[in-house]
Amino acid sequence: MPLKAVLFDMDGVIVDTEPLHRKAYFKTFNELEIAVSEDLYTSFTGASTKRVCETLIYEFNLNQTHEEIAKTKRDYFKDYFYNDEEFDLIPGVKELIQHYHENGIKLILASSATMTTINMVFEKFELEKYFSGKISGADLKESKPHPEVFLLAAEMAGEPVENCMVIEDSTNGILAAHRAKIFCAAYRSPHSKNQDYTLADTVISDYADLELDKVSKYF
Missing domain, CATH: 3.40.50.1000 (HAD superfamily/HAD-like)
Incomplete structure (x- = not known):
């Protein structure tokens, strides 16, 4: 055949897009003033943004909703997507x-x-x-x-x-x-x-x- x-x-x-997601997530973590270890970040591989945000809220006792955190991350991602020199x-x-x-x-x-x-x-x-x-x-x-x-x-x-x-x-x-x-x-x-x-x-x-x-x- x-x-x-x-x-x-x-x-x-x-x-x-993995490097862009990574940059967007770490910029979000900075904004939330939380220190996410490499191990914790690695455990997010393949998880939906919603699940990642829910985990962060739980782990770091955050006041934000998962929608708010996801929006911040999405906005950073979009910015990198269109402006990051290395993305090809x-x-x-x-x-x-x-x-x-x-x-x-x-x-x-x-x-x-x-x-x-x-x-x-x-x-x-x-x-x-x-x-x-x-x-x-x-x-x-x-x-x-x-x-x-x-x-x-x-x-x-x-x-x-x-x-x-x-x-x-x-x-x-x-x-x-x-x-x-x-x-x-x-x-x-x-x-x-x-x-x-x-x-x-x-x-x-x-x-x-x-x-x-x-x-x-x-x-």
Whole structure:
């Protein structure tokens, strides 16, 4: 079965917003005058902003509501998103997206990020024209490692799962692709620490390795 659609995760695959979230959080901690240790911050990985804010209120006995803290953090994040010099696409990903697009491969974004963040990224880096659909896991009942987001993405592409490929960088995303029975290419980024690539069908650290002539052997 030939490859017809590629389902992209966003964070860690197309952009890396983690450093921006980190800066925004630490600026928020400063404003709240609390000292958050690295260990506590690390424990927030993958948690929703709401949960992080609730934890802070509990741990530091704060008077603010989680909505107030989340708003402060969001405002800082937005500021960094548009003004941080270092924030850019992950090297080689734009070329890969253009390569698939030129070769008639359908592209669907299947990310756990909110649609607001997805749209911000697409607008800033002019990606809209390459993708035929976007799904935010934040709108779904189940999140990765549940396969729902990728099954919906394949459906959106109008292709059976065996004609699709997922590009992921996290343990949960790889597991979700595996459960959806979709071929998964894991991108091993310098930023992704402690991720488990065991269930990925191929692991790459350079996007040139996912060009069609290289991956056609799997389909």
